[in-house]
Amino acid sequence: PPGKGWSVPPFSGRIIGDRIISRGASDDKGPTIAALYGAKIVKELGLPLKRRVRLIFGADEESEWRCMDRYNESEEKPAVGFAPDADFPLIFAEKGLYNVALRFHLGSGGKTGIHLLSFTSGERSNMVPDYAEARLKVEDPRLMERIKETYLLYLKEKGYPGEWGVEEGELKLAVKGVSAHGSLPELGEHAGWRLAAFLNDLTLDQEGSRFIELLNHLFLDDPKGKKLEIEASDPVMGDLTVNVGVISYPGQGGKGEMVKINIRYPSSTHVEEIRGKILSKIGPYGGEIVKEDKKLTPHLVPKDHPLVKSLLRVYRSQTGDTREPLAIGGATYARSLPLGVAFGATFPGREDVAHQKDEYILLDDLVKATAIYAQAIYELANMELVE
Known part of the structure; x- marks a missing residue:
């Protein structure tokens, strides 16, 4: 999803000044066109x-890669290839990926004057949530007023x-954060954590309190998984x-999915080990894994491989x-090939605007990337490969 807060319609592809603003301008429609x-x-x-050139377009990269599964x-x-879906000069290694x-x-009971009706934040596991909202049922009007005042002071x-409001007798608390790509959660400001930190100081009903407690103890402000x-x-x-890309209390879409997490892991560990540790930590909170997908193993093409050396030579020239x-935490279609790397089109020094409002690509960068890709395609199609 494009998210909220765009200054132009997110799929309009507006040229404004020196850039194209659009969802996908930099990730990955612009580079694909280049x-x-x-x-x-x-x-x-x-x-x-000397070799055939094939352009392969997939449209499920943000989800389960069913397109590439079908292609393969x-x-x-292809013998070799590149995905224009990351950074220059070149990506030779990509972390493994595990969505869960x-x-x-959580049980029920232990009623208090503040009942947590809902807590939602995020739309996709691979995006840092930039908005969070909680709805509370507060029986005492004076207590509701104190919560509102305390929340405004907190903000x-x-x-x-952020903001508050009263709708149908329910107190709504909302806060904004800063989105970022799920592979770089430290670059974002998680809206859910901002709201959870405030709710942690309220005397909520037992189930709601338990949920906020587990968010704080297992996930809050912890992009390294400690x-x-x-x-x-x-x-x-x-x-x-x-x-933690999606938080949904008391449960999303009737499927019971309360927390969706996106894990990028190096080659020093593996999914089975990660899964076992998660189960042991969520067990005391009555936790279970209800869905797993996109298990992608780490991918690496050695720096001294002719593919890497050839593309670097083109870029540097x-x-x-x-x-x-x-090496990156992102997952690109490059790993669908035995010998595939990600190659541009974000140049060094440019800000990472993927998955953010008003995503853009500079027109000069788009033209420059096109020239680099033209030479790269020519060089790879004439490269001698050792079988």
Whole structure:
């Protein structure tokens, strides 16, 4: 989803000043068009090629990759390839990916004057939530007024944008955060944690209190997974990261999914180990795993492989930039190929605006990436490969 707060319609593709503003402008419609036109340039120039060039378009990258599963079942796999879906100079390593949805059986009883009716934050597991909302049933009008005053003071002291309201006798508390890609949760400001921290100081009903308690004890402000005891790291891929992308109390869509987390892990650990540790930590809260998907293992193409060396040579010849290739937490279609890497189109120094409101790509960068991709396609199609 594009999220809220856009200054233009998110799918309009508006050119404003030096940039195109649109959902997908940088991730990944803009770079895809650059690669398409790069191939068009090579074709129209009539350049000699030793290998066939195939452009593969998938449309399920943010979910379960069913498109690439289908492609690999029925089509020929390229010998080498790149995905224009990350950063320059080049991505040679990608962390593993594990999505998991959790349900908690919290019990009931222990009524108080403040009943937590609902708590929601986030729309997708791979996005840091930028909005959170809670609804409370408060029997005493004077207590409701004190909560409102305390909440406004909390927002002011923290500098958080937020609001309150009363709808059908229910007190609504809302707060905004800053979205970021789920592979880099530390770059965002999780709206759910801002609201949970406030609710933690209220005397809620037993079930609601238990839910806020588990959010604080297992997840809050912990992008490295230390509270779940799943932290891991290696010298190439870096640290494991955890993004709690969806929070839904008392449960989402009748499926019982209360918390959806997105885990990016290095090659020093594996899904089975992570899963076991999660189960042991959520057990005391009546937790269970109700859904698992997108189990992608870590992917790496050695830096000295001809594919990496060839693409780096192209990038450096056109930019003069000699930076080394990168390892990331993101998952790109490059890992669908045995020998695939991510190659652009975000240039060094540009802000990461993927999955954020007013996402954009600079027009100059789009043209520059097109030229790089044209040369890269030509070079790869003529590269000698050792079978």
